[in-house]
Amino acid sequence: MSDNKTVNHMIELTKTNRITFGVIIVLVILLLGFLFLKPVKYAFNTTLDKEIADLKVADYQISPQVLAQALLKKDASMVCVDVRSPFEFAKGHLPEAQNIYKVNLFSDDQIEFFKDLKKGNKTAVLYGGSASEANVPFMILKQMGIDNVKYLTVGYEVMKSGNWAEIAANTTQYNDETPIVDFAKFISDAQIQNQPTGTATDNAPKPEISKPKTVVKPAAPAAGGGDEGC
Amino acid sequence: MKINPDKQHVYWNPYFAGFLMGIILLLTFYLTGRGLGASGAAKAIVTQTVHTVAPTHTENNTYYAEQFKGGKTPISNWLVFEVIGIVIGAFISGSLSGRAFFRVQHSPKITSRRRLWFALLGGALFGFGAQFAKGCTSGAALSGMAVLSLGGFIAMLSIFGGAYLFAYFFRKLWI
Amino acid sequence: MGPLIPEIISPEWNNIIAIVLGIAFGYVLESAGFSSSRKLVGVFYGYDFAVLRVFFTAAITASIGLLFMDYFGWVNMAALDGLPARVYPIIVGGIIMGLGFVTGGFCPGTCITAIGIGKLDGYVFFGGIILGVFVFSEMFPLFENFYNSSNLGDVSVPQYFNISPYWFMVGVSVIAIVAFYVTLQIRKRIKKVEY
């Protein structure tokens, strides 16, 4: 092997022309970057952790009862914002409501409007045709750090009558997340019912609706029928 | 190729080389979202070979099996292609300055055989250690440091720290 | 908005880009003299600090560049792959790698450049890596618990210590420049080694 090749002393170029040249190119690119830097107007300003923690916080929901009471008292700290289209808005809306169509949420005026409300310690109550319609602009505004927004847990239809006293007195709970039927119990009841022998009826948790059933068909025929359906 | 003895031992200004390497690393991150690396290719080769010889064995070993997740073949790993590129690039640079020919480089105080045995030992240790850290000097330390990753800084400090720790005992090999 | 793969460039280009970037990387590594093991280990004996210089310059160039690109909104730094900080496995692995460095004289990347220009010790070193990886993989069940231990996840240093990444970058740059200066002085005092 060519050992004699290695006796040469290694030479490193110490010239700095090329590196200076390279650095200047990079500096020019950075300068261009600054020139073309467009400030992003709208960005999420809250942390994901906070948003996840807020998922289950009920403070951001407004029930129709609370809103009705506020409307009765003409509470100035709550400003209703209608996120439906101007057309829907023209057909009917809550008193003193501001129409901000959800599609047009991002314009300086609208964002400024919410920021002004925040300065004035006012709360914007978003509502739409349904709770989930109001939820979309609500979540976006909230994640942008405008946290003085709440959403109505029902659609406009419920509030349509304009009879605030009656709505305020209504005891109906409008929580989307409450399981409305105890399905587990329901299914187990159904299985008990479907058992042909009498053992099931002796069972302790007797279903409330256990009217004596005349015919208890097993589930199989129903499944069979389903095949034709599909 | 004619070897130009003047050019053979002339290397770039290290700052310039480092600057260019930084730009390449930057491009890599910009294009692919990942860093450069090398030891991953060795891992892919080993896994693929073992898989070809004993497929059931790779399925039982979690370390091998991890690389087959999602129907991937380890040998078509990004790093394998990158390593092929490194070989080509080094060859181009080496032949342009007359460094590309077969030889063993070692200190005049030791024999070629001794140098090769230690290279094998060093390689084995490096391969072994790189698996613990999930990357080598380029994959873990350099790319990790570029994104300010905590792991990258720890890797860099421990590689160089470890080397300084043991450097004294192996000085005969080099100087 | 980077990274460009897979959204702007389709993933089929991935391997071609890998080869192109590899060629550039290999070219720079070789031109910097990283195919020579005696030059590489010089950093541990004080007669050549090329490794340290190239390494640090590359790291600060890339990270300042990335921070700027992140600032301009060209790339999303948090989305880039970092190294998951499994503290103790990395330390143990790093020390083993350090030992491998001073005995073998290469690291995997440089050994591949050495292969490119036909250094036989590079080939043998790569064989060693294959052997080491194979031994590790076969013994993996023994290390599995340790390998997965003390995982802090893919955190960055500023994030972990809760400091500004920009001031951290200032610190890293200053340390690097000081290191360059100090190594320059050390090299002047140490006996020249012919290699």
Next chain:
Amino acid sequence: MKKRYIFLALVPIVLSILLALLPDKSNSIDAKRIAKNLKSAKYTGVSPDKLLLEAVNNDRFIQPDELATVIMGQDPSYMLIDLRDAGQFEKFTLPGAINIPSDQIMTEENRATFESDAYKYVLISNGTILSDQVWMILRRAGYDNLKVLNGGLNQFYQLYLNPPKPGDLDPSEAFDNYRFRKAVGAHLGLPNPDEFIPGGSAAVVAPSVTTETAKSATKTPAKKVVPVKAAGGGDEGC
């Protein structure tokens, strides 16, 4: 020569100090986020205006009938994710659903669940709002292929517990839909609506809710929403 090196050495230091002194631009929120210790690594999310565009239409919703077809066909490309807490999940859920409570969506292993491209993820909760909010957070964090079950489990089970019977004048598809839903109900272990409860689902209520509330609550969606969905979703379902 010496001077040149000093100049070059100053460049990185000056550049990084410049970065530190630059005003916080909102598009550098990711860098800010790194500084503020939010430990979610993958963040390639969409901007608020893009997210709004995605959210104003109903593309993200999967209708109960579509989901029923998926469940009946055991389509492996869908992953059902139940966002309710573990207690509710254990009581009942959809066949094949996995449980990721809504407050744990960003833990290390759960993020990994969402990262595969092989699945469409269906977010399920009792209603629409919670899963929709989780959808927005996950989209913001950059995850794709997410669907929201429209109406949630409440409506889903109601639809198959007590499918709206078509009248004599309805087109034949309405009868097909009705049979399909009955079949689904039977598959899910629900009683056959023809024979089981005369009073409809309102007869059996969760113990925590008073009968009065539940009745009106169950009525509202059943009356209002179900017929609307029945026409649209059912056709694709069959």
